[in-house]
Amino acid sequence: MSLPVIMLKRRDLRAMNALLNALDKYVDRVVEDPGTIRHVVDDVLRDSELAWLMIIASQEILSLYRERPGELISAVVSDVEMLKDRFKSLGIDLSGALEDFIEHDVLKLNLLLKKPLKLIQIITEFITRYTNEFEEYIRVYLAIVILLYALSKTGEPDKLRIMAKYIKQYAEILDSYTATFELMSRDEVGEAEIHSIHRSPETLRKVLEID
């Protein structure tokens, strides 16, 4: 699943629009009470129609990305900048969390496009060997998607602040998965050969060529 849903409502993305329409009822619950996000994610995971729409919408996004990668990335980056500015004006800094989310999505999109088998391998390994963590990942990812969508549907500063707080918490967890997926996607294993050992700043500064 790879859904840069920050890029909302585009006429040419029919499956994405259908998905967003189907998500509406869940998102509205979060808009009403952001504290329900965990329960809403539970309900979303039980909705099989929504699961199919997510798969189809992911394919649609992938096709768009394959045809016009630059356009998709610029649209997402520009939407993120807009969101950042909107929150800055409310005194909320969501920059780091939004960057974490975009980094994660773009990593997955790039893998889908350039190394699809590698992504399947990563997801399969998580599903089969690290089931609990895979479930955590899906919940965290969905929570962020729903919260980001919910942000666009409310203007109440108090609710926006609560949603932003949740997004930051979830983005912190997502970042661990981004780093993990990144390492798992590499073809070569990092060189483990030891260069040097340091117990104080003097030798470290020399190795880093600072002094």
Next chain:
Amino acid sequence: MTSDEYRHGLILTNRFVREARKLDKKYREILEKRLKDIANNPLAVGKRLRGPYRDKLSERLNRRFRIIFSIPRECEVLIEDLYHRDIAYR
């Protein structure tokens, strides 16, 4: 232990040193401070990875870079890798 000494020994890999030396001096100085934080309190600084890499931790350097490290033995931290987070935007 003198006041300058790290609580954990920092073991650097070839890969890490190679990548670190590519940074501008300004970032290398920030990196040195970040490594000091990691050496003094690795579990508090790092974010634990998941799945097959759950023994590794990740820490950001100035939002642009990611440092990957692990704690192979008591009192030692292995600094394994450093990469630009924009790697995902290529």
